[in-house]
Structure formats: structure tokens, C-alpha cells
Amino acid sequence: MVSPGRHQKSAVAAALDKAKGAGFEVRPDKNGHRWGWVICCGCHGSFKVAGTPRDPDTEAKKILQFVSRHSNC
Amino acid sequence: MAVWSFTLVLNRAMTDADHDTFDHLDEFADGDVSTEDFADGRPTELICDPVEAPTLVEAVADVARRIRLIPGLRAVAARHDDMVTLGEAAQRSGRTRTSLDLLASGKRGPGGFPAPEWTTPGTSFYSWAKITAFLVSLGDEVEETSLEIVLADSLLRVAHEVENRKVHVTVEVLADLGLPVAV
Structure with missing residues (x-):
């Protein structure tokens, strides 16, 4: 059972936890294939998180790449 | 594929x-x-x-x-994107992932592989531009922009x-x- 607001893929959930820990906003916002958003609190840029990625490890990597690109905002 | x-x-x-x-x-x-x-x-x-x-x-x-x-x-x-994992860098450079792992850990080559730009447990991101410059210094024919x-x-x-x-x-x-x- 996945708790509400937590991504069902563990690798993605872990990346979202890291994003949150790095000061980013993680906003669940389910719509179709979308799970939600990661938002940079500095520049307000946003990254769309997929709900059912075929490759969860790569989805997690893309989240962390977004965080790294915005680490100096 | x-x-x-x-x-x-x-x-x-x-x-x-x-x-x-x-x-x-x-x-x-x-x-x-x-x-x-x-x-x-x-x-x-x-x-x-x-x-x-x-x-x-x-x-x-x-x-x-x-x-x-x-x-x-x-x-x-x-x-x-300039921010890459070693796996992506391997694909762009034509080297194997193992080769880049060995260079990054200093177990092969002269040392001096670029440090990660950002690291989180389990994943490190490197600058592709810096990796390119390093590989060119080793004699690799690799372009910063493919x-x-x-x-x-x-x-x-x-x-x-x-x-x-x-x-x-x-x-x-x-x-x-x-x-x-x-x-």
C-alpha cells in the first residue's frame, strides 16, 4: 500500500525525497499520465513527474538532474 | 535497440x-x-x-x-545537457561505462578525472564539458558537442x-x- 502523496515507484519516491531534502517543492498533482511536479523554490521552474514511467530509475535520474541544474538558483 | x-x-x-x-x-x-x-x-x-x-x-x-x-x-x-551520469558520458564518448568508472576512481589513467558537480547517495552528476576536456587530454578524439x-x-x-x-x-x-x- 503506497501512502497518499507518495510515488508508487520506489526509485522515483526516493528521488522526490532527495529533491524535498534539497529544498525543492514536491507537489502531487495527478492528471492522466502525470504524477505531479518538482518546483525550484528559487526560480520557480518546474519539472513534470510521470506517474507510470517505464524506467523508474531513469525518471529518478531526471528528477535529480533537474535538482542539480537548479542547485544554485 | x-x-x-x-x-x-x-x-x-x-x-x-x-x-x-x-x-x-x-x-x-x-x-x-x-x-x-x-x-x-x-x-x-x-x-x-x-x-x-x-x-x-x-x-x-x-x-x-x-x-x-x-x-x-x-x-x-x-x-x-551538460550534466551527465557516467553512463551517459560513456555513450557520448564511445568508451565503456567500466572504462569511465576506472578513470573516475583513479584506478586507471593519470588521475585528475573531473569531480562530480553534484552528488546524492547512489548518483553523481558530472560536467560533460569537463569530462570532454579530460578525455581529450588523454588523446581521445571526442567532441564536446556531438x-x-x-x-x-x-x-x-x-x-x-x-x-x-x-x-x-x-x-x-x-x-x-x-x-x-x-x-
Whole structure:
């Protein structure tokens, strides 16, 4: 059972936890294939998180790449 | 089949309606294309990874075709992100992942592999520009900007201009220009 607001893929959930820990906003916002958003609190840029990625490890990597690109905002 | 990672720049920022359409298209169901939006109104970028295709140009063309399913959206430029994992760096450089692991850990080569730009437990991100400079110093023939991504970028820009100017370009014209198209 996945708790509400937590991504069902563990690798993605872990990346979202890291994003949150790095000061980013993680906003669940389910719509179709979308799970939600990661938002940079500095520049307000946003990254769309997929709900059912075929490759969860790569989805997690893309989240962390977004965080790294915005680490100096 | 090979998998590719790259970034496409759209012709404008996606609207809420564009995102809603995107979120309901089965062509984007498996998450190989993500969006990055900017608060300053810059055009949305598509973070494409992992896109399956025989070549990088075909992977770019596949995503360009899919994004056209959303009325008014076009991919107009392509580039590689500078922030890479060692796996991505291996694909771009032509070395194996193991080779880069050994160079990064100092178990092979002279040492001095670029330090990660950002690290989180289990994942490190490196600057591709710095890795390129390091590999060139070892004698590798590796370009900071790959010819394939330059070609894909050029093709997208040409397609965008042709469409904008409503120029009618036949397959015969493309063949006359020397492009290897089937007539």
C-alpha cells in the first residue's frame, strides 16, 4: 500500500525525497499520465513527474538532474 | 535497440491546456519525455530520456513527431545537457561505462578525472564539458558537442523555418539538394 502523496515507484519516491531534502517543492498533482511536479523554490521552474514511467530509475535520474541544474538558483 | 537522452526546445512555453493534452496522450504514457517549464516565460524544454531508436537523429525525430500531436507545439532545437551520469558520458564518448568508472576512481589513467558537480547517495552528476576536456587530454578524439546532436538540431531548425515561411519542399528537391531520401 503506497501512502497518499507518495510515488508508487520506489526509485522515483526516493528521488522526490532527495529533491524535498534539497529544498525543492514536491507537489502531487495527478492528471492522466502525470504524477505531479518538482518546483525550484528559487526560480520557480518546474519539472513534470510521470506517474507510470517505464524506467523508474531513469525518471529518478531526471528528477535529480533537474535538482542539480537548479542547485544554485 | 539503443536508448538516447537529449533535450528539445519547444517553440513556446506550454500552457495549462497543452500540459493537459500531453498528460492524456498515450504517446507520452511511459515517461520517456518530461517537461521543464520556466517562470520567466522561456519556451518549455523536453527532457527526453530514455528514447529508443536506432540513431540519435531518429530518436529526436520521434519525439518531434509526438509533440506535434499537441496543436501549435513544435520542437525547434536540440541539445545535450551538460550534466551527465557516467553512463551517459560513456555513450557520448564511445568508451565503456567500466572504462569511465576506472578513470573516475583513479584506478586507471593519470588521475585528475573531473569531480562530480553534484552528488546524492547512489548518483553523481558530472560536467560533460569537463569530462570532454579530460578525455581529450588523454588523446581521445571526442567532441564536446556531438555531430549527431548538431545534425538533429540543424534539421529541426530547417523544418521550423520551412514551415514558418510556408515553403513547399518536395522530396525531389530534397534529393536534388543531396539528401539521401527515397523518391
